[in-house]
Amino acid sequence: MTQRTPHTGSYYAATANDQVDRPSLQDSIDTQICIVGAGFTGISSALHLAEAGFKVTVLEGARIGYGASGRNGGQLVNSYSRDIDVIEKNYGKELGSALGHMAFEGGNIIRERIEKYNIDCGYKPGGIFAAFNAKQMHELKEQKTLWERYGHEGLELLDEDSIREQINTDAYIGGLLDHTGGHIHPLNLVLGEAKAFEELGGTIYEDSKVTKIDRSKRPVVHTENGSVTCDYLLLAGNAYMGGLVPELASKSMPCGTQIVTTEVLDEDMAKSLIPNQYCVEDCNYKLDYYRITQDNRLLYGGGVTYGGGDPASIERFVRSHMEKTFPQLKGVQIEYAWGGDFLLTMSRLPQIGRLTDSIFYAQGYSGHGVTTTHLIGKLVGEMMKGNAERFDAFASLKHYPFPGGQMFRVPYTMIGAAYYGIRDKLGI
Structure with missing residues (x-):
């Protein structure tokens, strides 16, 4: 057997x-x-x-x-890992337009599947892109204009006061709410x-x-x-x-990402963190993402391990990110911690x-x-x-091998990620 x-x-x-x-x-x-x-x-x-x-x-x-x-994090995020403007720039307007007109179709397919086949997967509408600095906020404004050019509706810019009404943290200066985003139990x-x-x-x-x-x-x-x-x-x-x-x-190259889920939170605490139960991802190159589950846990993920695999302690690795975002959860019990690999391409397409x-x-x-x-x-x-x-x-x-081949692709990619991480911290 x-x-x-x-x-x-x-x-x-x-x-x-x-x-x-x-x-x-x-x-x-x-x-x-x-x-x-x-x-x-x-x-x-x-x-x-x-x-x-x-x-x-x-x-x-x-x-x-x-x-x-x-x-995965269970988030329905529109478009691709490299947005339509990058495709237009690198592959031409014609191909950019073709892929751009498909960029918002996947979420609709998921919603149609859920309804047609009565799939119980805890779907909740709405997702926020959260900005740490003025540069990221400027990029979100450009993203809104770009997506609307391709007919995507339901986008709402959030200023500093508005995003604090949606996420109970001082971490962000603004964001973009996509009402057609959302989250599910994947x-x-x-x-x-x-x-x-x-x-x-x-x-x-x-x-x-x-x-x-x-x-x-x-x-x-x-x-x-x-x-x-x-x-x-x-x-x-x-x-x-x-x-x-x-x-x-x-x-292509396998890359690991890690997620934790807290104990069941008091209903008032869960609602205070993200009152409208939107999912959230920040705008950093190595981003964090999180949401409230159906049973009032905080599910929080982030980071990347290039080449795949997990750090020695997933809980310790992710907890520091989670408690920085939500200091009010310091010391909360983590009941689940896991990792898994996704597949990265050189172009991110x-x-x-x-x-x-x-x-x-x-x-x-x-x-x-x-x-x-x-x-x-x-x-x-x-x-x-x-x-x-x-x-x-x-x-x-067109797709190309990572520089450095199988042996050196991981350190080369880590160097690139570190560079973008420094830019995120400096807001440039």
């Missing part, structure tokens, strides 16, 4: 709605479309494809939502989407780590105890793909494309994956139905 892989010891895993173990693959089977990875990219794509009538099989090396999809979202996929006839195998891919006209995907032959293959393992596809691994005419990939959301993965899932569905225009817009983005 296959050894079952447990989820990480997170708040999300402890409060997951679906505790079902799916079987591992034990046979050689045939399907139209095989997807490797049962996170947001894989499950979002699978659900769109199943809705279109395709026969789809998903292989997951551990558990549904085991990686970043079930460990593991319950992906589990709810997986259940919807299965109800449409889809199949998910857990604990079925892919060991080899035969890149034939009809690809064959091998696991330890079985194989899947398919017409089309989508690789959606992100930071947990390992070295399965070397040409992708050289152009997603890697979407084709390895062959029948093998596709989607990965590298660079810390901005909750909404973007749902957009990409829709684009995969469009492509398989014969309309690849929007998929190909992402596929046309």
Whole structure:
């Protein structure tokens, strides 16, 4: 019998709605479309494809939502890790416009999924970008103008008094409230989407780590105890793909991020911290993010460990950030502390494309994956139905290896991050 892989010891895993173990693959089977990875990219794509009538099989090396999809901050943040103006500057107005008109679609897809399939994942609307200094506030004003140019509505600038009404801290001088942002229990979202996929006839195998891919006209995907032959293959393992596809691994880097969740707070205390229950992320290069959960805990995350993995003590690492933001929580009990890896690209833009005419990939959301993965899932569905225009817009983005190669990419990236960290502290 296959050894079952447990989820990480997170708040999300402890409060997951679906505790079902799916079987591992034990046979050689045939399907139209095989997807490797049962996170947001894989499950979002699978659900769109199943809705279109395709026969789809998903292989997951551990558990549904085991990686970043079930460990992240749970925030619905619009646009991409590099905003539309950067895309316009680096890739041209035409491509910038194409991606810009898709930049706000992911959150709407999530809300549609929640409503259509009655997914209980604690959705709360509204998200704040919080500014520490005048430079960051100026950038938020420019962001508001940029997003509104692409038709995005529901943005509200907050001055120093207004942001203190929304967040009970003296840390910020202002911010930008996006009423179409929001937050969810991410593991319950992906589990709810997986259940919807299965109800449409889809199949998910857990604990079925892919060991080899035969890149034939009809690809064959091998696991330890079985194989899947398919017409089309989508690789959606992100930071947990390992070295399965070397040409992708050289152009991306796993990075760790850490989160803690407090004990259940008194209801008055929880409401005093963030009265309207918006989620928050600050504007620093290595940003902090936080929100109040359904059961009145503060969930707080931040920092990056380049190359992946966690610091010696996640609690000690994150607590210092949390108590700096909210001194009134000094000494509060931390009940859950966990980490996980996301996948960073050199450009900070997603890697979407084709390895062959029948093998596709989607990965590298660079810390901005909750909404973007749902957009990409829709684009995969469009492509398989014969309309690849929007998929190909992402596929046309050029990606390059990190400087220094596999050995030196981590220290080189850390040097760059330190530089931007100094700029954040100096407000320049």
